[in-house]
Amino acid sequence: MSNAPVDSVAELRVAREQFVAQWGAIGNAWGINRTMAQIHALLITAPASMSTDEIMDDLKISRGNANGNLRELVSWGLIRSVLRRGDRKEYFEAEKDVWKMFCAITRERRRREVAPAIDVLRNVVARSGSIDAPGAGAFNEQVAAILSFLETADSVMDKVARSEQNTVLPWALKFLK
Amino acid sequence: MSNAPVDSVAELRVAREQFVAQWGAIGNAWGINRTMAQIHALLITAPASMSTDEIMDDLKISRGNANGNLRELVSWGLIRSVLRRGDRKEYFEAEKDVWKMFCAITRERRRREVAPAIDVLRNVVARSGSIDAPGAGAFNEQVAAILSFLETADSVMDKVARSEQNTVLPWALKFLK
């Protein structure tokens, strides 16, 4: 290779590819499927909205895979589909505001993960509340304590997800000694 | 079956089994493996510390499975092993304080999930900061915004995990409009 001035455009492309790949790996560690995280990373850093075909091409994935994960991202509220006038194809763009991303994730995790857990615990507590056997009291109290914690966490998440601007975290930082 | 007064002891056992099974399912939805969540549920509601064999027997799982998940739970700080005098076997008991459980989980997730993500992003930002190509600025700013958010979240998690008592959540609830 030559010693000519490096090609900045290529450099940017590489940086972005690295970001997409590594974000996929991180998503994976977080329990989010790799492809979904990669599509998200791609769209977050895309200068313009992208079609399914462009995404398939960039990530070298199948149409079925791309389609499914795009729908999933839309259902999380992390991306939205947009139409370009005079074009029948569907294009996608990501929510780029980090705080809004965080709110969307918080909202969905609350709905999908916290709410069902609360349901289960309410059931268990209701069942065990009236049992009169050695240890029943302790069992009931323990489960009730977890339930009560989750209920509080649930409403904190609800409020955070509704809050308009990103003042919560910096402020929490100040408050916590 | 008869209409004789129900057996409260059996009722309690059933309630506990239900809790363990469903907690496993929830853990699963949260990306935690089913068995690990079940062992945790079992120990949280156990009246006394339990040995590996008792756990294997209760959950009908193999020794290898039990052993691995117990070690994992210990490494998360969610359970600890205790010795009974005059007994060579290892027994396990769970941290039952819900706030402490939460702190342990926060601490570990921070270490295992947030820290590596921050590393990756620092790398990307460093690489892309100096690129001079169309769109490089926007790319850099977008990634830097995510990084900055994660850094704030990271230090909030750190402080929460260190905080001694469960005043944070109720108080957050009050503050958030």
Next chain:
DNA sequence: CTTATGTTTCAGTTCTTACTGTAACTCCCA
């Protein structure tokens, strides 16, 4: 109505992760 273009579904496959059961290892005691 027919064709072109774009989207969704799904059966089959591949890849990953969790689990079993056994064999190897460690440690304590006689």
Next chain:
DNA sequence: TGGGAGTTACAGTAAGAACTGAAACATAAG
């Protein structure tokens, strides 16, 4: 130093999640 009790490691297997490719389906234009 031999034996028994307990713990760990690991090779093989089972279960589950993600992905592919192609066919079926929808919709707009001609």
